[in-house]
Amino acid sequence: MPAPEEALSAANVMISGHGGAQLNAYEALPAGDGPFGGVLVIHHLPGWDSGTKEITRRFAAHGYNAICPNLYARQGLDVDPDDAAAAAREAGGVPDEQFVGDAKGAIEALRALPTSNGKVGVIGYCSGGRHAFLTAVSLPVDAAVDCYGAFVTGTVPEGFPLKVKPIIDRTPRLNCPLLGLFGNEDHFPNREQVDELEAALKEAGKTYEFHRYDDAGHAFFSVDRTAYRPEAAVDGWQRIFDWFGRYLVEG
Amino acid sequence: MCSYLTVPTEIAGSAKGPQGWMSVTSASVYFDHPFHAPFDHTLNIDFADPDRGPGARVAVELSAESARRLVASINDALAAAGAAAR
Numbered sequence: 001m002p003a004p005e006e007a008l009s010a011a012n013v014m015i016s017g018h019g020g021a022q023l024n025a026y027e028a029l030p031a032g033d034g035p036f037g038g039v040l041v042i043h044h045l046p047g048w049d050s051g052t053k054e055i056t057r058r059f060a061a062h063g064y065n066a067i068c069p070n071l072y073a074r075q076g077l078d079v080d081p082d083d084a085a086a087a088a089r090e091a092g093g094v095p096d097e098q099f100v101g102d103a104k105g106a107i108e109a110l111r112a113l114p115t116s117n118g119k120v121g122v123i124g125y126c127s128g129g130r131h132a133f134l135t136a137v138s139l140p141v142d143a144a145v146d147c148y149g150a151f152v153t154g155t156v157p158e159g160f161p162l163k164v165k166p167i168i169d170r171t172p173r174l175n176c177p178l179l180g181l182f183g184n185e186d187h188f189p190n191r192e193q194v195d196e197l198e199a200a201l202k203e204a205g206k207t208y209e210f211h212r213y214d215d216a217g218h219a220f221f222s223v224d225r226t227a228y229r230p231e232a233a234v235d236g237w238q239r240i241f242d243w244f245g246r247y248l249v250e251g
Numbered sequence: 252m253c254s255y256l257t258v259p260t261e262i263a264g265s266a267k268g269p270q271g272w273m274s275v276t277s278a279s280v281y282f283d284h285p286f287h288a289p290f291d292h293t294l295n296i297d298f299a300d301p302d303r304g305p306g307a308r309v310a311v312e313l314s315a316e317s318a319r320r321l322v323a324s325i326n327d328a329l330a331a332a333g334a335a336a337r
Contacts (some may be wrong), residue, residue, distance in 0.1 A: 046284050075305045082286040086297045087305035089257065090279055126284075160256070219284070219291065227291045 005061035007031035010053075015069060015109045018101020023073040025106060026053045028060035034115030037248030040106050040141075041068040042124030042131040044219075045093075047085030048072060051222065052125075062241055064248070065113050069106045071099065071131075093162035099131055100138045107139060119248040121176075123240065124149060126219060130164070136178060137170040143247035145179045145240055148218055150188035153196040171200040177207040179243040181236045183216035183229070211239055257281040266298045266309040273307055276300050285312035294318035 010028040017023040026048070030036055039059045043052040048070040059066035070077075071094050072084035079087070088094065094102075103122070110120050121143035124132035129149020136144035146152065153168045178201065182194045189197075194212065201208045213220065213232035220229040221236060258280045266275045275298040285293040293312040300307040313321065329336045 044284070046286050049286065079305045082310065083305040083308050085286065086279070086299075086308055086310065087301075089281075090259075090297075090301070157256075224289060225284075225291050226289075 002031070004030040004032075004063040008057065008060040010057050010060065013067075013109070015067075015105045017069065017073070017105045018098045021074060021102075022077070023069050023071075023102060023105065024077050025067050025069040025109070026056050027068075027109075028057045028066045029113070029115070030060050030063050030065070032115070034065075035117035036063055036065045036113075036115050037117055037142075037244060038107075038110030038113070038120040039064045039066045039244065039248070040103060040110065040120060040122040040135065041066055042103075042122065042128030042135070043068060043071060044124075044126035044128050045085070045089070047081045047088070049081050049085075051224065055125075055221075064244065065110055065116060067106050067110055069102055071102060089162075093127075093164060095163060096134060096167075100134065103131070103135045104139055107135075107141065117249075119143075121145070121244050121248050123147065125221060126150070127164075130167070133174075133178070134167055134170075136176050137167065137173040139175075141176050143176050143179070143244055144174075145181070145243060147181045147221060147236070148183060148186055148189065150193075152189070152193075153200070154189060154193040168197065168200050171197075171206065172204045174201070174204065174206050177209075177243070177247055179239060180208065180210040181232075181239065182210065182212045183218060183220050183232065184212050184214050185217035188218065209239075209243070211236065262298070268307070268309045270306075273303070274300055275307075275309070276302070282315070286310075288312040288314070290314055 013027045015025045041056045056066045056068040072088040075084040075087045107120050119142040122132045122135045123145040125147040129146040132144050132146045133152045216229040216232040219227040220232045262278045279297040295312050298309040
């Protein structure tokens with residue numbers, strides 16, 4: 001049996017999202033009968049791009065069924081991801097209720113896979129980090145990873161064009177362990193906002209683990225940007241796979 | 252960081268995209284993560300005709316420094332044209 005990274009498949013599939021909308025989603029699956037844990041990958045504000053699809057394949061390469069729905073699919077299924085992102089941005093972003101409905105559809109698709117072990121985790125980057133937290137306080141998932149998600153806490157600046165607001169008050173409803181990965185040089189979220197989230201998790205008695213990296217800012221996982229920080233990213237990936245291994249595979 | 256802030260403006264003119272020339276009616280200007288340019292953040296301009304759908308867009312992603320140079324070039328060119336550009 002080859003290692004998962006030597007035998008995986010990836011393709012676009014269709015799933016049902018909020019309100020029964022048909023969304024395209026990028027699905028990456030390890031070869032073999034499983035059973036495998038599932039990972040819902042949430043793309044960042046720039047959209048359903050190649051970098052996020054590469055991340056999705058990375059989970060399959062590590063033995064997880066992974067799916068990344070196109071949160072901007074309502075702009076048109078055949079629209080280029082960058083054009084869809086620009087139009088979604090212009091429209092004020094994705095409403096939280098719509099996102100939760102789309103995430104629910106993606107989670108159901110993961111659990112319905114014949115190789116699923118029934119467990120599903122969620123991970124998101126940038127705006128997707130907030131979405132990962134929103135998923136974990138709204139839907140039944142087994143583990144969550146928030147990579148530098150802004151506006152879980154903090155105050156949304158005046159004149160902000162996206163329809164988002166802090167969701168820290170929902171922390172008591174968090175229904176799974178949360179891993180948080182943050183750069184100490186980030187401004188959104190900044191250190192104080194990460195402190196605020198940690199305090200809320202502690203007060204609510206939730207299982208969580210935070211890792212905060214010096215000399216790293218926003219998007220330190222992005223390999224094609226100057227924000228990339230290999231030390232933080234390599235350690236971060238290790239933490240992610242340890243986390244999902246603990247909650248999606250063991251037990 | 253994601254600045255998120257978008258500064259839109261109405262425009263009148265045309266732009267050439269993958270489908271050829273088209274009329275454009277709006278320009279969205281924002282400083283945020285690029286889709287393609289190899290920088291953490293860029294000054295992005297979307298020239299678009301929203302009535303024709305998300306694909307009716309010509310996009311540029313410029314480094315902050317080059318965006319400032321572009322602004323100066325535009326102003327210089329308009330000034331040089333004098334009355335004709337008023």
